[in-house]
Amino acid sequence: MLQFDLLATDPASHARRGRLTLNHGVVQTPIFMPVGTYGTVKGVMPQSLRDMGAQIILGNTFHLWMRPGLDVVQSFGGLHAFEQWDKPILTDSGGFQVWSLGAMRKITEEGVYFQSPVNGDKLFMSPEVSMQIQTTLNSDIVMQLDECTPYETQGRLTTEAEARKSMEMSRRWALRSKAEFERLGNPNALFGIVQGGMFEHLRQESLQALVEMDFPGYAIGGVSVGEPKDEMLRIMAHTPHRLPATKPRYLMGVGTPEDLVDGVACGVDMFDCVMPTRNARNGTLFTRYGDLKIRNARHRADHQPLDATCTCHACAGPQGIAWNDGGRGGFSRAYLHHLERCGEMLGPMLTSIHNLHYYLNLMQGIRDALDAGTFSQFHAQFKADRARGV
């Protein structure tokens, strides 16, 4: 089940404030969804995710199907009990993950044939198989099986004819996904995924066909696939606001903090990206005044926290009082620099908490600004602050 309520719209942009009611709870939008790859957000305890305000996380259909295998997840009644997360979960269809595998796959009308990266087994993923897997996982939001149209292949840009062919297959797979989802009597929500490459008229054809199929929500796929930033922004400006205003819009795999704020202004409600956790593990930290590379020698003896305005456990400790508000319970840049240099486990754990908190706090700031009718000012201040430099 899914209910989407529009609570406020920004007069100067396509930004909107909403509320998503799902089987495992209510989600305030716009929202960033932390990505759990093997059934966990790497190095972060579920309780920490709850403490920092995560309302919905992503599960990984493809990986969980490989390992531990559906029989184990099924024995728990689905993903929630298995990974001890009782709030909503969104699962992707697995198509993108197979596509990311690169060579070891063959795409046909029927589905995708590929080799398991875990044990080399010959596997097959079709719209029907993907729906069966996601039904077993019992995720609150299920994604259709689609083909993520590449931006380029072996250095050659995808042509309009290729993008059309790919979009039309995804459209046929949307219908098959929907039919199987309904045949299985899945009580959750199935989203259609808009494709069409970098061609606005193909995006229009794709979204029109999906809207006619009447999904409870829609995703925009086929971006953040190596295209130049201005190409992604062009599609982000074209497609989201053309989707039904009364249904949630999910921009897949996006993005940087700037992309999230720009995406909200373009009418996007939901985002997911591995960036906060992946960057955390390689020592790139997001802060209000720009990005910070904690391994840089200039942090070696710096007593300040990563971000003096941050209330996360890494910056402000258990009390959660920011450095600027007099808090001194957090960890210093010197200590985090040291942990990273020593390769200590606590390093990526603390930096992941900080980066996830940064993303979730940014979305909370956007929701508060939309509630207050000050989104334009928020957008401008956010960009000015980030340009200041750390």
Ligand SMILES: Nc1nc2c(CCNCC3CCCCC3)c3[nH]c(NCCc4ccccc4)nc3cc2c(=O)[nH]1
């Ligand atoms: N169906 C589908 N999924 C897509 C995804 C996966 C979204 N995240 C799922 C999530 C499930 C749990 C495990 C992790 C993934 C995308 N991710 C990106 N870019 C990420 C590009 C990126 C950005 C920063 C760092 C690395 C990669 N473009 C995407 C396009 C599509 C698409 O058309 N169709």
Ligand SMILES: [Zn+2]
């Ligand atoms: Zn912090």
